[in-house]
Amino acid sequence: MVKLGIDNIDKEIKYFEGKRVGLITNPTGINSKFVSTIDILKEKLNLVCLFSPEHGVRGHLQAGVRFDTYIDEESNTPVYSLYTKDKKPTKEMLDTIDVVCIDIQDVGSRFYTYIYTMAYSMMACAEHDKEFVVFDRPNPINGVDYEGNILDLNYRSFVGYYPILQRHGMTIGELAMLFNEEYGIGCKLKVIKMENWNRGDYWDETDLMWVVPSPNIPTVESTVLYNATCIFEGTNISEGRGTTLPFELVGAPFINPKDLEEKLNSLNLPGVYFRRHYFTPTFSKFKDELCGGVQVHVLNRNEFLPVHTGWAMLDVIRNMYPNDFKVNAPYKVGANCMLQFNTGCNYIMEQKYTLEEQFEILEKETKEFQNTREKYLLY
Secondary structure, eight states: BBBBBGGGGGGHHHTTOEEEEEEEEEETTOOOTTTTTEEEHHSSSSSEEEEEEETTTSSSOOOTTTOEEETTTTTTEEEEEEEESSSSHHHHTTTTTTTEEEEEEOOSOOOOHHHHHHHHHHHHHHTOEEEEEEEEEOTOOOOSSOOEEEEGGGEEEGTBBBBBBEEEEOOHHHHHHHHHHHTTOOOEEEEEEEEOOOTTTOOOGGSSOOOSTTTTSSHHHHHHHHHHHHGGBBBTTBOOOOSSSSTTTEEEETTOHHHHHHHTTOOOTEEEEEEEEEEEESSSSTOOOOOEEEEEEEEEEETTOHHHHHHHHHHHHHHHHHTOBBBOOSSSSOOOOOHHHHHTTTTTTOOOOHHHHHHHHOOOOOOOOHHHHHTTTTO
């Protein structure tokens, strides 16, 4: 049975003696017996406050919703939002504690914001001489496979802050070590490791139960496809938000499902099949409008290349519908746009390369990141 980092809290009790503790968490912060990390630390340690990432400590908020400090009614503990302009704890927040802990489930993607909530909090701890502890958790899409391009720092944002691969193949604890050493954070870092986790396992190959990490990643399958289809966030193509299959469905009112199915399947991408599909989102893009598109079916996870697949889908759709496809405008004048942030580059938006050339970049940069990544693997 996999023992999560938080399952090993009793082995580390001496480390926490006499220390005031703050915790970054959300509903995924539970041990392998479903006990909340908030409750565990409240019972065993001096838990002073909670810090919340995007979506809230209890996971009750949709993507992009901002919120202020409040009292968590279940634990009667103050909650400070880290989903703010500054993105990290202030000196005043940190003055009340000695150590910041994090127990939160990542999904294995460069553009998932929780890992940057962690990184910014580590920076704050370094600035104010506080300790930082990671209760480690599995990478749900396995810790063996990694793929993608390396982020161009010209397109640095809260959905991509460090030059890592889109699919990094690391645990949140391993990422913390990499961020701390490679990118000069330099905080007092401790990773409380898991036990009995096999790097090659997807989440549903472990004995752990899946807990939704954010509203639009309800299943392991949506996590598997997130690295493929989330890039459509930066376009006028629906990535399935507002349906029961977010990130599994891709489409728009102007797309002919049959034509798209045939074109995508003609690429013979490994481990995947595209099936024509109609859907009507209940919120987000094209609310209450009928969309044509495809459902992405992963036939073989061991062969499936999500980043290659997502880039191919984007390339095909924009070439099939050049008059209808649009890249979403930046949030403010003069800023980069979401497609640049999610792809970590400019050449995808500009269509600078053929699809074959794009694949060559992915394969080259995946290899380049290998040595850096391997230095921080714990399992």
